[in-house]
Amino acid sequence: MAGTAELIIEGKSYQYPTIEGSEGEKAIDIAKLRDETGYITIDSGYKNTGATKSGITFLDGEEGILRYRGYSIEDLADKASFLEVAYLLIYGELPTTEQYAKFENDIRRHTIVNEDMRRIFNGFPVNSHPMGVMSSLISAMSGFYPDSYDDKAPDRTELHIIRLLAKFPTLATWCYKKSNGHPINYPKNSLDYCSNFLHMMFSLPVENYEVNPVISKALNKLLILHADHEQNCSTSTVRLVGSSKANLYSSISAGISALWGPLHGGANQEVIEMLDEIVADGGDVEKYVLKAKDKSSGFRLFGFGHRVYKNFDPRARIIKKAADDILETLGINDPTLEVAKKLEEVALTDEYFIARKLYPNVDFYSGIIYRALGIPTNMFTVMFALGRLPGWIAQWKEMRAAKEPIGRPRQIYTGATLREFVPIEKR
Numbered sequence: 392m393a394g395t396a397e398l399i400i401e402g403k404s405y406q407y408p409t410i411e412g413s414e415g416e417k418a419i420d421i422a423k424l425r426d427e428t429g430y431i432t433i434d435s436g437y438k439n440t441g442a443t444k445s446g447i448t449f450l451d452g453e454e455g456i457l458r459y460r461g462y463s464i465e466d467l468a469d470k471a472s473f474l475e476v477a478y479l480l481i482y483g484e485l486p487t488t489e490q491y492a493k494f495e496n497d498i499r500r501h502t503i504v505n506e507d508m509r510r511i512f513n514g515f516p517v518n519s520h521p522m523g524v525m526s527s528l529i530s531a532m533s534g535f536y537p538d539s540y541d542d543k544a545p546d547r548t549e550l551h552i553i554r555l556l557a558k559f560p561t562l563a564t565w566c567y568k569k570s571n572g573h574p575i576n577y578p579k580n581s582l583d584y585c586s587n588f589l590h591m592m593f594s595l596p597v598e599n600y601e602v603n604p605v606i607s608k609a610l611n612k613l614l615i616l617h618a619d620h621e622q623n624c625s626t627s628t629v630r631l632v633g634s635s636k637a638n639l640y641s642s643i644s645a646g647i648s649a650l651w652g653p654l655h656g657g658a659n660q661e662v663i664e665m666l667d668e669i670v671a672d673g674g675d676v677e678k679y680v681l682k683a684k685d686k687s688s689g690f691r692l693f694g695f696g697h698r699v700y701k702n703f704d705p706r707a708r709i710i711k712k713a714a715d716d717i718l719e720t721l722g723i724n725d726p727t728l729e730v731a732k733k734l735e736e737v738a739l740t741d742e743y744f745i746a747r748k749l750y751p752n753v754d755f756y757s758g759i760i761y762r763a764l765g766i767p768t769n770m771f772t773v774m775f776a777l778g779r780l781p782g783w784i785a786q787w788k789e790m791r792a793a794k795e796p797i798g799r800p801r802q803i804y805t806g807a808t809l810r811e812f813v814p815i816e817k818r
């Protein structure tokens with residue numbers, strides 16, 4: 392329901408329209424603020440500022456709710472395939488049998504990467520971080536598909552979407568294979584999306600590799616849980632870069648770079664390294680909770696806290712349960728799981744965490760499952776990006792369809808006022 396908000400500035404009253412979303416979220420539309428008042432708003436980290444209206448993902452941070460296009464994350468994680476969720480996010484509806492068959496088949500027919508891409512890939516040092524490699528390779532795809540940035544070329548966005556979904560897993564597995572000196576694998580199109588990824592990751596030419604359905608199912612669930620999360624840092628980056636009419640590959644490459652940060656997707660690697668350190672240190676979680684509360688320590692409890700969730704991250708709940716189930720099914724005893732549970736228990740009864748509403752987020756338990764699936768630590772954030780790819784694509788597509796203007800925030804200047812140039816001999 393639209394309404395108005397009154398602002399009184401220097402004794403003068405200004406009215407601004409308010410808007411309300413389909414879930415009752417409210418905003419003040421300040422499009423005319425600067426023209427009418429000469430003022431702008433400022434909001435470090437955009438904690439109170441909406442960048443757009445979107446119909447893709449709904450979060451309720453207070454209630455711990457997450458829905459993709461109206462479907463609950465619990466339902467989708469339990470019942471859908473990752474490609475069904477990718478289709479839902481990108482096209483707005485769950486696919487029919489025919490739509491799904493075409494989507495899956497289109498992706499299958501684009502899983503091979505141009506062999507010249509290997510020359511770019513082979514130029515990276517062997518221990519390059521896979522996130523830096525992936526950001527470069529995805530950007531390099533625009534070189535192989537110049538119609539992605541040629542405004543005069545017919546619009547082939549749908550084909551570029553299929554190419555990204557199809558080739559990202561292939562390129563991601565190259566990073567893993569190179570890190571251990573193994574030959575890279577070609578995709579096997581007889582396999583489903585998750586099984587094909589596992590085949591490219593783990594099969595070796597010297598023996599037959601059978602995909603373990605438990606592992607493939609676990610991967611499917613993890614990718615769904617990471618698929619979108621409204622206007623997070625990396626998604627906002629994809630939208631901002633895309634708003635300049637930069638091509639889809641460059642926009643996604645920028646999103647990969649933003650996700651790499653340890654405060655964002657890079658946290659899943661930080662969490663497992665933190666948990667390993669605690670295990671190695673005798674499992675004294677109280678010591679690390681104390682460190683996290685001591686600002687001078689510079690230590691953060693990675694995997695805890697969230698800009699939006701001030702309650703449990705629903706994804707963390709699902710992943711925590713899945714970690715129990717998968718480790719039990721695979722007969723794996725990973726001491727970090729018990730340490731993680733103890734850390735959660737201690738933190739959630741500690742005033743510092745309660746006062747700041749710091750709960751486990753999506754990254755807290757995910758690394759324990761990735762490790763159980765055989766994924767190495769430095770590939771954890773690549774797995775996050777693989778899951779987030781359809782969400783980034785959906786958000787980019789929505790921004791373009793809405794013909795949103797180029798994103799260009801204002802600022803308040805606090806630097807030197809006008810001064811005369813002084814020749815160097817007089818400085």
Ligand code: SDX
Pocket residue numbers: 436619620622623624653654655656658683684690691692693694695696697698699747749752753754
């Ligand atoms: C993701 O946005 C998304 O949706 C992201 C994501 C997605 O799906 O895209 O959900 C994925 O990025 C999850 C978050 C992963 N990051 C981490 O786990 C890193 C550790 N967490 C934080 O650094 C922090 O909680 C953030 C970055 C997640 C959120 O930071 P905010 O909202 O800017 O909050 P803040 O840093 O201002 O913290 C508020 C207070 C501060 O204390 P005070 O200054 O008020 O005394 O809480 C403290 C912080 O010091 N705090 C922590 C803490 N997180 C916040 N103290 C100890 N350990 C932590 N983990």
